[in-house]
Amino acid sequence: MAAYDLIIRGGTVATASERSLCDVGIKDGRVAALAENLKGGERVIETKGKLVLPGGVDSHCHVEQVSSTGLMCADDFLSATVSAAFGGTTTIMPFAAQHRGQSLRQVVTDYHDRDGPKAVIDYAFHLIISDPTDEVLGQELPALIRDGYTSFKVYTTYEALKIDDYQFLDVLALARREGALVMVHAENDDAIRWISNRLLDKGHREPRYHAVAHSRIGEGEATHRVIALSRLMDVPILIVHVSTEEARDEIRQAQNLGLKIYGETCPQYLFLTADDLDLEGSEGAKFCCSPPPRDAQAQEAIWTGLRNGTFQVFSSDHAPYRHDETGKLAAGPNPSFKQIASGVPGIEARLPLLFSEGVGAGRIDLHRFVDLSATAAAKLYGLFPRKGTIAVGADADIAIWDPEKEVTIGADMLHDNVGYTPYEGRAVTGWPVTVLSRGRVVVEDGQLNAERGSGEFLPCAVPDAARPLGRLAPEMDPERNFGAQLLDGEGDPS
Numbered sequence: 001m002a003a004y005d006l007i008i009r010g011g012t013v014a015t016a017s018e019r020s021l022c023d024v025g026i027k028d029g030r031v032a033a034l035a036e037n038l039k040g041g042e043r044v045i046e047t048k049g050k051l052v053l054p055g056g057v058d059s060h061c062h063v064e065q066v067s068s069t070g071l072m073c074a075d076d077f078l079s080a081t082v083s084a085a086f087g088g089t090t091t092i093m094p095f096a097a098q099h100r101g102q103s104l105r106q107v108v109t110d111y112h113d114r115d116g117p118k119a120v121i122d123y124a125f126h127l128i129i130s131d132p133t134d135e136v137l138g139q140e141l142p143a144l145i146r147d148g149y150t151s152f153k154v155y156t157t158y159e160a161l162k163i164d165d166y167q168f169l170d171v172l173a174l175a176r177r178e179g180a181l182v183m184v185h186a187e188n189d190d191a192i193r194w195i196s197n198r199l200l201d202k203g204h205r206e207p208r209y210h211a212v213a214h215s216r217i218g219e220g221e222a223t224h225r226v227i228a229l230s231r232l233m234d235v236p237i238l239i240v241h242v243s244t245e246e247a248r249d250e251i252r253q254a255q256n257l258g259l260k261i262y263g264e265t266c267p268q269y270l271f272l273t274a275d276d277l278d279l280e281g282s283e284g285a286k287f288c289c290s291p292p293p294r295d296a297q298a299q300e301a302i303w304t305g306l307r308n309g310t311f312q313v314f315s316s317d318h319a320p321y322r323h324d325e326t327g328k329l330a331a332g333p334n335p336s337f338k339q340i341a342s343g344v345p346g347i348e349a350r351l352p353l354l355f356s357e358g359v360g361a362g363r364i365d366l367h368r369f370v371d372l373s374a375t376a377a378a379k380l381y382g383l384f385p386r387k388g389t390i391a392v393g394a395d396a397d398i399a400i401w402d403p404e405k406e407v408t409i410g411a412d413m414l415h416d417n418v419g420y421t422p423y424e425g426r427a428v429t430g431w432p433v434t435v436l437s438r439g440r441v442v443v444e445d446g447q448l449n450a451e452r453g454s455g456e457f458l459p460c461a462v463p464d465a466a467r468p469l470g471r472l473a474p475e476m477d478p479e480r481n482f483g484a485q486l487l488d489g490e491g492d493p494s
Contacts, residue, residue, distance in 0.1 A: 002040050003039070004032060004033070004038065005028070005041070006042065006043050006044075006045065006441075007023055007024065007040075007041030008044075008047055008400065009038070009044050009047060010046055010048040011024075011050045011051060011052040012050070012051050013052045013390055014051060014052070014053055014370055015370055015389050015391070016374075017367060021036075022034050022036050023035060023036060023037065023038040024038075024052060025041065026396040026436075029396055029438035029439040030393060030395055031393065031395075032392065045400070045441075047434075050400050051366070051400070051403055052398060053398070053401055054374040054375065054398065055089060055374065055397035055398055055436070055437065056351050056374050056399065057089070057374045057375075057383065057387055058084060058316050058318070058347060058350060059315050060126075060183075061080065061093070061315070061316050061317065062094055062095060063080040063092065063115075064114045065095060065097050066099070067341065068130075068159075071326075071330055071341055072326075073319070073320050074322045074327060074345075074416070074419075075320045075345075075416050075418070077118035077123075077455075078119070079415065079416055080416065081118070081123070082448055082450075083348040084121060085120060085435050085448070086348055086414075086432075086448075087347060087348035087349060087350060087352065087432065088351045088352070088373075088401070088435060089347065090121050090387075090399070090435065090436070090437045090442075091123065091387050091397065091458070092121065092123050093123065093377075093381060094125065095126045095128045096108045096111040096125045096126070096127050097127075099131070101131060104127065104136050104140040104141060105140050105143070105144065108125065108127070111125065112457070115455075117452065118452050119453065119454075119455030120437075120454055120455050121442065122455050122458050123458065124148075124457070124458040124460050125149055125457075126151045127141070127144065127151070127153070128154075128155075128161070129152050129153070130154075130161045132170055132171055137174045142174070142178050145178045145179065145462075147459065148460050148461075149459075149460070150180050150382050150461065150466070151180060151181040151381050151466075152183065153184070153185065154183070155184075156168075156184065156185065156225075156226065157189035157222075162189050169483065172229065172230060172235040172237075172483075173487055176234065176235045176468055176484065180462070181238060181381065181463060182237045183239075183240050183264075184238070184239055185240055185241070186219060186225075187214060187218050187290065188217075188222045192213050192218060196209075196337075199337075205335075205337060206278075206284065207278075207284030207285045207287070207340060208337075209337045210290075210292055210340065210342075211277050214290055217246065219246065219247045220244060220250060223239055223242075223250040223251065224250045227251070230259070231254070234468040234469060234470070236259075236261070236262065236465055236467070238261075238313070238380065239251055239263050239264065240315075240317070241265065241269070241291060242264065242291075242302070243293065244294060244298055245298055245301035248263070248301055248302065251263040255310065258469070260465065262312050263311040263313075264312070264313040265305065265314060266315055266316060267314075267346050267349065268287075268344055268422065269299065269302045270353070270357065271299075271426070272293035273294065273296065273299070276422065281334065282323075282333060282335070286328065286422060287422055288328070289342055289344045290342045306368070307363065307364055312372075312376040312377075313376055313377050313380065314350070315377070318344075318345055318347035318416075319344060320343065320347075321418070322419050346421075349414070351373050351399075352407065352428045352432075354372065354373060355369060360403075374389070375388040376388075379464075381460050381463060382462060397436065397437055399435050400434040400435070401432050401433070402430070402431060403430045404429065405429070407427070407428055407429075408425060408426070409423045409427075409428060411424060438456075
């Protein structure tokens with residue numbers, strides 16, 4: 001019997017902290033050895049001149065999910081996971097989304113019915129909480145957290161999804177008690193609604209006004225507000241898809257105070273601008289997402305946040321809607337900006353874009369790329385060290401990159417079901433050429449080798465990132481933990 005099922009030989013193995021020229025021995029789907037000149041592999045993949053990196057973890061994507069307006073995503077679990085794999089991602093974390101009036105447990109059951117027969121790589125779930133009733137917070141959500149659904153998302157905008165500050169405090173109290181990480185879509189809904197109504201009153205309907213309605217100030221204000229409430233309750237939160245310098249600075253300021261506030265950003269905030277929405281007819285609808293792309297100054301602010309650690313995670317926020325009557329144009333061929341399905345695809349292009357313009361352009365180093373694309377997300381969401389690294393005992397989720405491979409991104413070479421890409425015609429250098437999921441070679445020579453349904457569901461542990469900090473001395477922060485002290489029954493918190 002061979003010592004290893006597979007040996008990856010001669011490449012540069014890089015993690016978030018280390019780099020070495022060595023072989024990777026794989027046995028029974030896991031990394032069994034990291035050493036030079038390994039022998040005894042049933043198969044050997046030669047990787048001289050290539051990078052051997054952990055498979056990506058895309059911890060924010062929308063797959064086979066019904067939107068708050070009733071639209072189904074263009075990608076199901078087959079097309080989304082195939083596309084992810086071709087882009088070097090080996091684990092995805094989409095959302096089981098609760099709409100008002102729904103049982104959270106039933107939502108999760110229904111979502112499993114969609115994924116199990118289709119996914120070709122591994123996956124975990126976040127939850128979306130839009131109806132935090134007593135039953136949801138008292139029974140369903142605690143039980144689901146213990147079953148491995150240890151992160152959930154709430155919204156401060158979208159009429160059908162948003163919760164108010166009182167409800168948010170109830171959600172934070174639950175997260176503190178049970179040990180879960182709260183993700184927040186932070187935009188000021190009243191500001192968006194007020195601006196939108198006045199724009200429409202003046203006849204401004206074109207897609208470009210989506211970016212006007214979703215103001216920078218509204219994103220910054222909502223970010224400040226949810227951070228303040230998390231500080232009150234001593235509950236860590238993660239602000240998702242940050243697009244502005246204002247929101248970035250709110251997160252950074254909280255981190256400088258020692259608070260456990262985490263940040264995430266996405267490709268659209270590095271590679272698109274509001275000008276992309278200002279195209280003829282409905283073409284700009286392809287670029288509508290929330291928050292919207294901003295401008296060159298905001299792009300540079302986001303790059304700074306990636307470099308200095310303000311953002312821990314770089315996710316796709318893949319929200320795939322076709323540019324037709326099933327998606328972006330469901331309200332007609334020339335919808336107003338308020339009627340356009342919000343979201344852009346990006347699950348396959350996420351890592352090549354970051355590698356090319358991050359590592360290749362000298363903005364970040366290779367270790368930071370690995371951390372942003374895989375390791376930090378695995379840690380934040382309770383999947384590390386099984387996922388997100390190359391280490392003995394970890395799942396053999398590996399992407400072999402050709403750092404010199406030049407690719408021009410186009411819809412015709414991607415594997416999703418969207419029919420367009422907002423990054424059409426963009427040239428990148430560096431692309432994953434061979435991808436392994438639990439030791440299985442799922443992508444090789446431009447071909448898919450994985451069977452539908454071969455991906456596995458991953459229950460998540462309660463991550464350290466979700467654990468409260470505990471009380472600081474009053475002279476350091478006299479009001480922090482006020483709500484937490486009330487929850488903990490400490491009597492008069494003064």
